[in-house]
Amino acid sequence: MPREALHLDNDAVAHVLDEIADLLELKGENVFRAVTYRAAARSIRDLREPLAELIEQKRLKEIPKVGPSVGEAIEQLVATGRSIRHEELQAAVPTGLLTLLGVPGVGPATARAIYDHLRITTIDELEQAAKDGRLRQLPKIQTKTEENILKSIAALRQRTGRALLNEARAAANTMLAWLRQETGLELLAIAGSLRRFRETIGDVDIVAGSDDAPPIMAAFVRAPTVERILANGDTKSSVLVARGMQIDLRVVPPRSWGAALLYFTGSKEHNVRLRGIALKRKLLLNEYGLYRVGAEARGQELACASEEEIYAALEMDWIPPELREDRGEVDAASRHALPALVAVGDIRGDLHTHTNWTDGRDPLETMALRAKAKGYGYLAVTDHSPGLGMTNGLSLERVQARLAEAAALNAKLAPFRILVGTEVDIRANGKLDYPDDVLARFDIVTASVHSSFSQPRDQMTARIVGAIRHPLVTALSHPTGRLLERREPYDVDLAAVIAAAAETGTRIEINGGPERLDLPDTWIPRAIANGATLVASSDAHAIEELEWMELAVATARRGWATPGAIANTRDLDAMLASRKKA
């Protein structure tokens, strides 16, 4: 069934508002107008209610940065799929300019100049003009700029999108190890979206604290993984490593370490809030420290050595990086009302893992020994059901053998406990992939969708809610089915899924697989508020992937989850007893 074209959903509206912002910049209007449209787009992406609902209840003005003009555009977009302001701008600005804006290094002014002089509107034309040496005939463009534009286009074509968390972490850790080896530096840390555990990573940010920056910069740009140097300054450099991933390094004096870490961790929106608060107190906050306005030139900082010191000087509690998204954490920290977030150390066991009996790589005993070594009290092994042909799902005979294998290992490893579970497929027709008498033999049953992803919303929702209501199902795995940077989520009414989970006591998984991170962090507060219980799982297919639990916990933290919201922070008996189902 084709999507109803007339009713733009929140993401689609946000997309148009972003485009309006781009067009305003290209048109050369007051930049703050563009800033406002972008800020409004972001607020809308953070909303957990449909815009149509807010319009109906006349609550649009409650959205930050939405006033009369933006509100009118939103109403038009939701009602008709179009906005007069947007269409006027499209008529006034050649649409090709938006394409040029997508090339890194080309901003509104350059895009405008290129179009005005050469009438270029596509990347291909831009590339050809650069190769022909026509760009350098424009004012303020010489060969260097031309070369950079060509390099940017090449990188753009090579680039596959944002990096997954584990890929970005690997690239960052390799660079950190290199810098430590070459410089012996102690003050060295990952900042940016990677430190905040955002689900995908654009650039990797690294901060170093030292009074002697040049040797550090030199080591950075000659690192073996570097493929291209984008910028190489006294205190700031940028490089590209494999697959077009960018790494930025900033060196600050050690006394500014805390201010720099805070600044480069972001998010940008969080920083803007902090600076606004600082300004109201006649203070200036930058990457070097917190100063009384006017005193920064004299180097008389109030605070800057640690993040804690800076937050304290602004009369706030220290805010965990995962919360720094300007989603209420600044106010909560000012009221000293931040939640005590769940931490990796709170996790007592993993409830979703696979072995080499289906699509995993390691045997059960190896997985169990690693889980035990990690300090867990229990490990649920949840190999697939047979319906998923490609994963060699367990037949009834093999389920029997698995139970025997686990019993023998449990005798050996006690008090550590292996729970024999299954990741049972929810078939296209909503039926589970094992009969009830087989499901009843498992300690844990987690249900998931692995096929027929394109079912209509109503059908998909009924299919999943049906599984949640099944009395033998203890959890729902990766509720949206998305694969980051690879596959969109299936169309499902998550609010209905959460409501059914809360009602029945079936748990909702936060899957730590770096491609999934599903339930997404933005839905976690809603699940908690509605009384659903969550579990954090690694979905490990090998022993080293048990470490993906950290990503599941980070996602939970980004969703403001406390230990109480996560079932597997409890020891085995309490975890099993907290299940509402028999």
Added chain:
DNA sequence: GCCGTTTTCGGCCCGACTGTTTTCAGTCG
């Protein structure tokens, strides 16, 4: 275009690097 414990008008975070410049605009994060 939005917003208000300085303000209903006049601000809106702040600084580094690059390239093309004799002092700065453009871009980025």
